[in-house]
Amino acid sequence: LAKTTQPISMDSYEGQEVNITCSHNNIATNDYITWYQQFPSQGPRFIIQGYKTKVTNEVASLFIPADRKSSTLSLPRVSLSDTAVYYCLVGWGNNDMRFGAGTRLTVKP
């Protein structure tokens, strides 16, 4: 199983761009990289998924370098409502769905 390492916490201010990096040095060829967001008292929800290069959706962008040993979740112009815990997940196949400790993002006014 590919292990992931993320910063425990990050602080930002409204309107700023936030980049959260996840390290996954032993990622396997078939592994995809998926990010989830969790608000207090709720289950995590899917944000974005990628395999290589860059993926963008209406919520975030995901940057994956050529060696795929890390990935960066980018949140443009964050607001207070983006305060949450963000999890990086690396795996292929449903039995690899083990979450790390996540990154607690706090957005300040």
Next chain:
Amino acid sequence: GAGVSQSPSNKVTEKGKDVELRCDPISGHTALYWYRQRLGQGLEFLIYFQGNSAPDKSGLPSDRFSAERTGESVSTLTIQRTQQEDSAVYLCASSLAGSREKLFFGSGTQLSVL
């Protein structure tokens, strides 16, 4: 229903009692997961079901924990002789079969063992 449903939403029990937690996955989702989340911590994998295959029980912390799922329907997580350290939110997630399918989570059951 439209999403993953878990019941009860809150459960308070006394140490030593058995508890049963229920998860109704999204219809058609063959994969089902249980996770435990202690206050302020990340998600701890407990067990994984995929269709009629043998479940992956590698995350169950002790033999007091067990889970069942009949086919692709409801799952129950049972904790016997509860201990105070079992207090946590128990989250259930389901997904379609396949390597890239996203997980859909329920809102969890908050278990408090007094």
